[in-house]
Amino acid sequence: MKILYAGSEALPFAASGGLGDVLGSLPAAIKEKYPDADVRVVMPLYGSVSDEYRRDMKRECETTVRLAWRTQYCGIYSYEYKGVTFYFIDNEYYFKRPSLYGSFDDGERFAFFGRAILDLMHRVDFFPDVLHCNDWQTASAVLYLRTLYGGDGRYRAVKAVYTIHNIEYQGVYGTEILGDVFGLGTNVRGVVEYDGDINLTKSAIVCADAVTTVSPHYAEEIQTEFYSHGLYHVLRLYKDKLSGIINGIDFDYYNPETDSEIAKNFSAKAYSGKHECKTELHRIMWLEENPDTPIVAMISRLVKHKCVDLVERVIEEYLGDDVQFVVLGTGDYAYEEFFTNLSHRYPSKVAVSLQFNKSLSKKIYAGADMFLMPSQSEPCGLSQMIASRYGAVAIVRETGGLSDSITPYNEFTNEGIGFTFSNYNAHDMLYTMRYATSVYRDKKRWTSLMRRAMKTDFSWGASAEKYMSLYEGLIG
Ligand code: GLC
Numbered sequence: 001m002k003i004l005y006a007g008s009e010a011l012p013f014a015a016s017g018g019l020g021d022v023l024g025s026l027p028a029a030i031k032e033k034y035p036d037a038d039v040r041v042v043m044p045l046y047g048s049v050s051d052e053y054r055r056d057m058k059r060e061c062e063t064t065v066r067l068a069w070r071t072q073y074c075g076i077y078s079y080e081y082k083g084v085t086f087y088f089i090d091n092e093y094y095f096k097r098p099s100l101y102g103s104f105d106d107g108e109r110f111a112f113f114g115r116a117i118l119d120l121m122h123r124v125d126f127f128p129d130v131l132h133c134n135d136w137q138t139a140s141a142v143l144y145l146r147t148l149y150g151g152d153g154r155y156r157a158v159k160a161v162y163t164i165h166n167i168e169y170q171g172v173y174g175t176e177i178l179g180d181v182f183g184l185g186t187n188v189r190g191v192v193e194y195d196g197d198i199n200l201t202k203s204a205i206v207c208a209d210a211v212t213t214v215s216p217h218y219a220e221e222i223q224t225e226f227y228s229h230g231l232y233h234v235l236r237l238y239k240d241k242l243s244g245i246i247n248g249i250d251f252d253y254y255n256p257e258t259d260s261e262i263a264k265n266f267s268a269k270a271y272s273g274k275h276e277c278k279t280e281l282h283r284i285m286w287l288e289e290n291p292d293t294p295i296v297a298m299i300s301r302l303v304k305h306k307c308v309d310l311v312e313r314v315i316e317e318y319l320g321d322d323v324q325f326v327v328l329g330t331g332d333y334a335y336e337e338f339f340t341n342l343s344h345r346y347p348s349k350v351a352v353s354l355q356f357n358k359s360l361s362k363k364i365y366a367g368a369d370m371f372l373m374p375s376q377s378e379p380c381g382l383s384q385m386i387a388s389r390y391g392a393v394a395i396v397r398e399t400g401g402l403s404d405s406i407t408p409y410n411e412f413t414n415e416g417i418g419f420t421f422s423n424y425n426a427h428d429m430l431y432t433m434r435y436a437t438s439v440y441r442d443k444k445r446w447t448s449l450m451r452r453a454m455k456t457d458f459s460w461g462a463s464a465e466k467y468m469s470l471y472e473g474l475i476g
Contacts, residue, residue: 001471002038003030004128006117008110008137009100010086013053014046016100016356017301018247018382019135019165022214025250026467028082029460034468035083040126042117045077045088047096053079057088061123065115067108068183074116076123087124089116101137107173108181110200114140118149127154130471132161136171139204140182146207147188159474162208164201166379167222168229168305171200195230202234209474211235211242214380215401219244227377245467246404247380248460254362254386256454261359262366266391268454271447274366274391281367284360285351287324294440295324296433297368297392299361299383302331302339302354307374307397312338313426318433319349327352328364365390369450370436374421374429378402384418385458391450394418395436397429405458409439409449417453 009015011024023041031039057077065074075090089095094109103109118141121127133142142160149155175198178184184192192203205211213219219242221227223235235242252258256274257267263280266273275291282289300306312335319325327339327350336354343352353360365371371387373396380401384394388406396402398420406418421432440446 001034001036001130001468001475002126002128003027003040003130003132003471004117004121004126005039005041005132005134006138006141007041007043007134008113010041010043012081013043013049013086013088014100018380021250021382022165022247023134025248025253026460026464027084029248029464030467031083033461033464037468038126038128039083040085040087040128042087042089042120044095044113045075045090046100047092048100049088060087063119063123065112065119066183067112067115068180072112074112074119076120078124087120089113089120091116107171107177107198110137110171111140111182114138114144115148117141118144118155121155121158128158129475130159130161132163132467132471133204133208134163135165136169136200136204139171139200142204142207143182143184143188143192143200147184147191159210159471160204160208161210161212161470161474162204164211164213164222164379167201167213167227167231168377170202170229170231171198173198173200194234199231202231205231205234205238209241210470211238212470213242213244215246215404216244217403218377218379218400221377221400243470244404245463245470246401247382248463249382249385249389249458251389251459254389256366256390259362259366261362263363266366268391268451271391271451271454277363277366278369279367281326281363284363285326285353286347287326287351288348290324293322293324294369294437295326295367296370296372296395297326297328297364297387298372299328299364299387300331300373302327302329302335304332305376306331307376307424307429308332308335310374310424310426310429311372314430315342318430319346321434321437323349323437325350326364326368328355328357328361330354330356362390365392368392369440370395370433372433373397373402375399375402376424381405385456388417388453388456389458391454393436393446393450393453395429395433396420397424398422411439411445414445414448417449417456 009020264273264276371392378400409416
């Protein structure tokens, strides 16, 4: 089986969120489970990809890519990582920018990437059985595969899987760029247009052989108006090819037993090291050192759909209790300012760090007792799984992957691994947080809950099998 994964980010090379985690770990997990599979990944060579990797990259070839009337330089480099070949598409004009996304010409940048993905197959002579594209930045590759490249039998034989990591970002542009940038004729308007615009996600849903999203719950949710950001008509129409497969996390990278970035290693069996991690967290975040006060952590982009507004509404009521609160993340200015103010007003109880910092995040997972993630919508979510593995018991809203990964604590049967609430309501959340703190005060019950969370299998194993059987089903 030959599989080519395509995506706009992958760890350890470049990432801005969960997509990077997935593309940095799923291909390797497939390779580990199915050593005969030929697994490769293609992504842009951003200016930010470090020299550490660039130094050892092999130059495969230099070529050009056509984009309507443009002919653009395209270098192809490769790098072996964990048994997987990563291809990097080089074009400094498109990819040497201060950030991965958010340029005025993102449509053109990723149209270029889409064509480069398909040209790569021919240039390096690797025609996969399955091309697995991820999110709107690669949607155009699926579209091109079935349009401009459809006349060539080598491309026609490639099956396309398209994964939606977040339906909120669809790649929507004015129709005027269909010919001028994408180089496509008006005959494809039915495939790419939606509500009067070009919608790349829609085109990939229509053209792909299978569409997946990152949890079974989210696959149901995006067929409804509330969650779909307008696309539910299309998703309902193509629901026969839609399924949800939950993400795993990189169990080697996120392992409190071996993690060198935390104060003391620990595991579900020998968990005393977690106390030292808590003390370290008190120190680095300048919190009052009290080992019996629960620390609740939030590591998130500070934006509305992560439910920051719910937190804003009730956090002061909660801070009346004997608790401490730690926030790590960046986002909307108003929320950043709110949390900064809060930490100035409650310096012994609240610590806020406005940054995206992997190393600090691990120290927080390891030192915190609880992890708050009350998202309004959450396709999968990885933080709740990482937190569980590091013994920070998750408090989540029942949506998307949060529902699929965190089973609620049942005090009668002593089952479940976290705390959940269903309504998008600040006081429902507060009630759940207070319930969690009350369980925390009972050391015996808490320890058994925490150890159960730590032992939960969030590795890629089961999901890698699901992807493989999906691929096998497609190629018959
Ligand atoms: C997106 C989603 C997140 C998911 C990640 C990886 O960032 O918002 O829920 O975990 O993609 O699939």
